[in-house]
Amino acid sequence: MATRRRTLLKVIVLGDSGVGKTSLMNQYVHKKFSMQYKATIGADFVTKELQIGEKLVTLQIWDTAGQERFQSLGAAFYRGADCCALVYDVNVLRSFDNLETWHEEFLKQAWNIGMCPSDPKTFPFIVLGNKIDVDGGSSRVVSDKKAADWCASNGNIPYFETSAKDDFNVDEAFLTIAKTALANE
Ligand code: GDP
Numbered sequence: 057m058a059t060r061r062r063t064l065l066k067v068i069v070l071g072d073s074g075v076g077k078t079s080l081m082n083q084y085v086h087k088k089f090s091m092q093y094k095a096t097i098g099a100d101f102v103t104k105e106l107q108i109g110e111k112l113v114t115l116q117i118w119d120t121a122g123q124e125r126f127q128s129l130g131a132a133f134y135r136g137a138d139c140c141a142l143v144y145d146v147n148v149l150r151s152f153d154n155l156e157t158w159h160e161e162f163l164k165q166a167w168n169i170g171m172c173p174s175d176p177k178t179f180p181f182i183v184l185g186n187k188i189d190v191d192g193g194s195s196r197v198v199s200d201k202k203a204a205d206w207c208a209s210n211g212n213i214p215y216f217e218t219s220a221k222d223d224f225n226v227d228e229a230f231l232t233i234a235k236t237a238l239a240n241e
């Protein structure tokens with residue numbers, strides 16, 4: 057008889073302020089979306105259970121409380137991360153350019169607290185290009201090709217285009233996050 061095992065996976069979500077990190081998590085975990093901008097939320101993380109094969113997985117998804125704007129996030133945020141989701145807004149070029157910065161920031165912090173992925177290219181990252189719904193796609197400035205190229209040249213990072221507003225690709229993205237993190241356990 058197969059044994060049931062429960063696995064806790066910590067996922068951290070990084071990216072510029074306003075790209076939709078909190079909205080993606082809310083859509084995924086609570087199936088809710090609001091256009092109202094709230095820079096801070098109460099909890100450090102939210103959890104969601106999912107079944108992957110024979111494994112019962114608890115995804116623990118850590119959000120920033122808005123401090124990505126003006127200060128670093130602190131060791132507790134990064135410690136024990138099994139996967140790092142990097143989010144940008146397909147309508148804001150700067151948020152895409154800053155993927156590089158967030159990618160490096162993660163690796164620097166991981167190194168500082170001794171998590172140091174032996175080969176940074178093998179650490180499970182995932183990239184989400186969010187807000188593809190805006191103006192029916194006509195205000196998009198980052199093409200899917202450009203994003204996919206960046207992901208390919210940074211260790212074949214999986215890439216998803218999402219809309220937290222329309223609940224497009226959100227479940228799919230987080231499922232891939234869970235599977236990627238699990239594979240790396
Ligand atoms: P965070 O700072 O990265 O956590 O971003 P938020 O989740 O707070 O979102 C910033 C703003 O963008 C809010 O007004 C959200 O309602 C809006 N937003 C987030 N995701 C989407 C999306 O997929 N489509 C649209 N149109 N707006 C979004």
Ligand code: MG
Pocket residue numbers: 077078079094095096119120121122
């Ligand atoms: Mg937020």
